[in-house]
Amino acid sequence: MDSICIDACYNSLIKKNEELCGDRVQVINSPESMLLVLSDGLGSGVKANILSTLTSKIISTMISRGASIEDTVDTIAHTLPVCKVRGIAYSTFMILHIQRDGKGYLAEYDNPPCMLIRGGRHIPFEYEEKTIGGKLVRESRFTAQEGDYFVIVSDGVTQAGMGETLSFGWGCDEVAEFLCGPCGEKLSAPRVINRVLDVAKDLYLGKPGDDTTVSIAHILPKQQVSLFSGPPKNPEDDARLVKDYIETRGLHIVSGGTSSEILSRELKRPLHVNIDYTDSDIPPTASIEGIDLVTEGVMTLKRAIAMIEEYIDRPAVPRMISELDDPHGAAKLAKILIERCTHLKLFIGKAVNPAHQNPDFPTELRVKSRLMDDLAAVMTRLGRHVEKSYY
Secondary structure (H helix, E strand, C coil), X not given: CCCCEEEEEEEEECCCCCCCCCEEXXXXXXXXXXXXXXXXXXXXXXXXXXXXXXXXXXXXXXXXXXXXXXXXXXXXXXXXXXXXXXXXXCEEEEEEEEECCCEEEEEEECCCCCEEXXXXXXXXXXXXXXXXXXXXXXXXXXXXXXXXXEEEECHHHHXXXXXXXXXXXXXXXXXXXXXXXXXXXXXXXXXXXXXXXXXXXXXXXXXXXXXXXXXXXXXXXXXXXXXXXXXXXXXXXXXHHHHHXXXXXXXXXXXXXXXXXXXXXXXXXXXXECCCCCCCCCCCCEEECCCCEEECCHHHHHHHHHHHHHHHHCCCCHHHHHHHCCCCHHHHHXXXXXXXXXXXXXXXXXXXXXXXXXXXXXHHHCCHHHHHHHHHHHHHXXXXXXXXXXX
C-alpha cells in the first residue's frame, strides 16, 4: 500500500457546571505513523482533567518512542496520583496507532470499544485480552483501508441521555449504527464528530451529564489536486505549463486572473466571470469548462491559507466547519484542499506581476510565489503530500 493520509481530530462537550473537561485526547503525527490516545479521568472537573492529561501524555510519549504496552501501563500505574476520596488512581485509555503503510494497533482499557466504519458498515475488531499490572487490556491488530473511519469515544457518548431521554443511554451499538450514516456519506472527520456531538447534546437536553468526547482517525481516499497559479517567466512556456497541468489526474484549480486567461486561451475554452459578490473582501470566482475551481489570486490564496491554518488548530469547531461552506472563492478553495485533497501538485509560474510590487501593498501581497510556498507549508502541516513544479 502507498503511504496513507490520515485525518485525525476530536472535540468534546464539557459536563454541565464544569470549566475543565475530564477527557483528554493526544494526537501525534509523524512521517511514519499517526498515534491517537484518548483518556477519561475519574470523576469530572480539575481532578479528572489532571488524571486524563497525565495518562494521555505518558502513553503518547512512551508509545511514540517505541515503548511496549506493558511498560507503558506499568508507568501509568506508578505515576498517577491517588484520589483521597475513592482511594484509587483511575483513568481509562484508548490507544490507536496506525503506520503509514496501513498496519495498525489498538489497545483499550475500560473504555467504550473503538468503532470501525468501513463502506458505511460497522466492522467489529477481533481482540486478544491480557492482564497488565492488574488491568485487563484488550488488543487488536489490523490493516487500515482507504475510506476507513476509526471512531473512539468516551462513555459520555454511549451513556448520553441515561435516566433522562433514554433509560440506559445511547449505547455502543446504537452509536455505531448512527455513525454508519455520516460515514457512509463520506463526510470529513470533523463533520462526523459534530453530528455525533449534536445528538449527544440533544439526548442530554442541552446539559451534558458527563464529559463527552468524540475522536476520529479517517483514512482519506487518495485524491490528487492540481493547482496552477502565476504565469510562466517566459511566455513561450505557457503551452507547456498548461499541457503538463491539464494532463494530471484528479481535481484542477486555477488561481489568478492572468493564469485563468492563459488557461482559457491555451485550452480554447471561454472564461466566464461570476458577478455575484458573497464577501466584499474576496473577489468573485469564475469558470472554465473542465476546471473544478477558478479563483482570483493573491487575496483568495491568502484567505484560504489562513482558513487552513485555523482548521489545523481547531478542526472540529463547528464555526470553522460552517466557514468552509461559505460560497466565496477562498472558502471553496480551502474546503477542497482540506476535505478532498491528499496529494497537492502546485504548478507555479515565476513571472513577476508588477501590480504586486506596489510599495503601498502589504508585504505579504507583493510576491505570489511566497504565498504558494506558504500554501505548500500549511498543507504539509495538514499531513498532505505536496509537490511543486516551477515554470
